[in-house]
Amino acid sequence: xxxxxxxxxxxxxxxxxxIAAISTLVTLAGCxxxxxxxxxxxxxxxxxxxxxLLPQDLRVEDFQLAFSIDGRYxxxxxxxYREAGYYRIADGYLYTTDTLRQSMPEKAVQILKLSEDSxxxxxxxxxxxxxxxxx
Numbered sequence: 607x608x609x610x611x612x613x614x615x616x617x618x619x620x621x622x623x624x625i626a627a628i629s630t631l632v633t634l635a636g637c638x639x640x641x642x643x644x645x646x647x648x649x650x651x652x653x654x655x656x657x658x659l660l661p662q663d664l665r666v667e668d669f670q671l672a673f674s675i676d677g678r679y680x681x682x683x684x685x686x687y688r689e690a691g692y693y694r695i696a697d698g699y700l701y702t703t704d705t706l707r708q709s710m711p712e713k714a715v716q717i718l719k720l721s722e723d724s725x726x727x728x729x730x731x732x733x734x735x736x737x738x739x740x741x
Contacts (some may be wrong), residue, residue, distance in 0.1 A: 641695045641720060648672045648740035649725050656733040671737065700727060719730075 651669035670682045673693060679702055681689040691705035700717050705709040717727040718734070725737040 611616040
């Protein structure tokens with residue numbers, strides 16, 4: 607009798623863990639879709655804070671990003687630098703893969719803030735870029 611109760615408890619525990627895991631996956635998938643919705647559109651840099659780049663080397667108005675809902679992006683930076691390719695959002699990071707150049711590795715920036723009108727990211731060198739939705 608005790609063995610059958612333990613078996614029932616074990617089965618219920620396994621079922622609850624499965625339900626919790628599925629709920630977590632659905633929530634994470636929903637957050638990704640929601641983040642992609644908020645990210646879609648054009649963005650313009652308004653400030654860049656960096657310990658490695660000199661202010662005179664940066665023209666903030668040159669930095670622009672655009673994201674489509676289907677996972678594509680374009681980027682333009684200073685000195686006529688351009689990127690375009692695919693992006694994804696996972697675990698608080700924005701991952702981009704540039705397809706304009708051969709064999710480019712995926713890059714990641716940490717998303718510090720993403721709202722309807724603000725995007726703040728931190729790059730690997732600790733540079734922080736604040737962007738607003740372009741008009």
